[in-house]
Amino acid sequence: MATNDPCVVVLQLTGGNDYINTMIPYNNPLYRDNRPAVGIPDNNIIHLDSNYGIPDYMAPMKKFWDDKKLAVLHGVGFKDSPRSHFRAMDIWHTCEPEKVGTEGWLGRVAREFDPNKENVVQVVSMGPSLPRSLVAPGVPVACVAGPLERYGFLPQVQGNERAHVLDRFAKMYSPAIGSGPVMDYLSETAIDSLKGEDIIKVVPQKYSSTVQYPNSPIARKLKGIAQVHIGEIGTRIFYCDHSTFDTHAGQNPGHGNLWKAVSEGVEAFFADLREHNKADNIVMLMFSEFGRRVHDNGSGTDHGAGGVAFVLGEKVKGGHYGEMPSMKAEHLVQGDLDPNMDFRSVYSTILDKWLDLNPVPIVNGTFEKPAFLN
């Protein structure tokens, strides 16, 4: 495995991030009209250019913008957005707006990269559950819920006995014919994890850094990702999330606390990678399952449709891609921004220009490819 292969980090903003308060159209009078309660005051907006600004709690993102390493994808979503967290997230994960899909887009990517499953730590997800984005038959995913060094089976068995016991364990999990799909899945998970644990556990031993990460769950996850990436174990897909962006009420300061944690975590993460000269082959995608209603509800915002996604990295061509859908009442769909960029466009560019894969079978179709990567 080449150690400079392009890698992807996905940071999922779970709960429906408020697009309009994240990428503020501060000159648009409709912004003030629609946000009497949760609008960001003018002196708390950091201008990116003459049209858009970010709230000051996202300050670290400004540096990425100035360095032209932050691409803003406007109006992302899909037609007939269901406004259900469940369903919208599923659609993002599986690229199946019409039916309930079982395979994730990144699961398909992983299978393309490594059809024979030679590297069981190719995909690393930080957190106790497995996002559907990463799921595909035969694709191992290392889900790391706690510290990397504690990843492993039966830690109480040590010494000479350990190899013997783990061997017995592996044999118990060897595929059994006709035992059903869930049993097969258990087998695969156990066997792959068993192979992966020795690789992942030792990663922190090789890591040292002068970068101080903030004390937040997302920063801890990003630090874990940095450790794995710097450890060069051939991981190419990383996943983490932060929640919950479901700001129906108390949006200020709730949205601020969320973005402060995310942007400070991301800042530390890239600083860490740069310190280790490992930033060049990383692209980070941040997305949320939908944006929020244009007009606020008095203290927050309800579920909406069109949203914003970000792509960051040393090789990203910063700037705006697409434009914010019209906020005029006659253009709204049930009070929401009408998405004008299919979310699969974002994936398609990453797949085609960064990962060098044919996007069509992965996202189930042909979509425009905004040119945020060369």
Added chain:
Amino acid sequence: MAYQDDIGLMAHLMRRAGFGAGRDELEARAAKGYEATVEELLHPETQPPVDAYTLLRYQPASLLPGGQPPMGNVNWLYYLVNTQRPLEEKMALFWHHVFATGNSKVDNYDQLLEQIELFREHGMGNYRELLSIVARNPTMIFWLDNQQNHGTAVNENWGRELLELFSLGASNYTEKDVRECSRAFTGWTFETKIPRAPYGRFPWKFEYRPEDHDDGEKEFLGYKGHFNGEDILDIIVQQPACGKFICRHLYNFFVADEPQVPAWPIEAPRDQKAIDTLVEAFRDSKFDMRSVLRVMFNSDFFKNARFQHVKSPAEVVVGTLRFVGGHEVPRPGYGELSMNTAYMGQDLLNPPSVEGWHTGKEWINSGSLMARINFMAEKVGDTSAPGVRSIIDRLKTRGSLSPAQLVDGCLDLLGPVEVNPDTKQQLLSQANEWGQISWSNGGSHAADQHVGQMLQLIVATREYQFA
């Protein structure tokens, strides 16, 4: 053979309607009979409640834990481990899956525990009444922002989730219904919180403010009127979709794993007839959960569904702790103990979102599988734990054991657990390495150890991940 059948079936019932049981309890219950046991489970008031004073004595901070984990988890774990009313607690867990409410936002375990107490009290009662209670529960109101749902500014959070996640399921209503439903619940709020400092937390109390209620005409699911919240609930429970949705939840939780909830509008249930049977009981009893549960536990589809359900982390942790024993008193260390479900992907009182947890196969991934196996292996490997001692004592009475007898004995007393022939072959090869084991002639320590190690291997099997 009849003994084995009865014990196997009783073990199944207790795994599902409770958190499993050791052999002594299974024998006592089997002697009483299956249906009598179901009735006892359905009537928790016939059994003594959990002793709250012991919790107070050992973990005073868990009584009103505030917003910091793990004291809220300590509180519930204590009840889960000690209850003599297993179905009452299991139903509280069931409703916690459905009405998933979390500390990540509520920041108040006092209130979350109060909600669990409501589920204990009303979880086997009438579903229509439960909806009414939940709609008035300040914790739920805050979780879904209904205190911000005003006559002049509608907040759709509660209105939407009531329809999508708590009663009908997606695709059984329109966006307009969400709006109208939300309007009907305007003015349903709770008394303003008194600030924490310097007084600490005060209990929240439901309040209806007629001046903040939108009393205009509404059109909801084809009905027209000046509806208030209760009218909406009346309409909801009469919808055929409601019974189907709640009964499918019951089936998924108690009988056999279904696909994830978002797939329900598209994928048929794995046993349509079973759902129909439950829906009929739900309708005929006017939404009485106890009646539906009675039909379910006594049905063949339930009895024949052994090991068709991946254990949830709560089932793994509570089941293991109750089985090995010794964790009844909430000594120091209970906090760490109570976080184990979270390490396996189920942070009780703090679900990832209002959708609750994805269940079945989705409990399993590399990290969560490690966490569950490591936890169970550590516990059953402790040969001084009362539940493990009890297995050893039963095996001891059989004299010395051949490798096959050791394997069969452990599989039986830990469940009975059913494993496929390949798995059994591995267990046997391990036992063969130890040879004949015996507690006489100074072999006692080694024999104990081998039983413990065999139990560890069994809990680590694929098969043991199912209930």
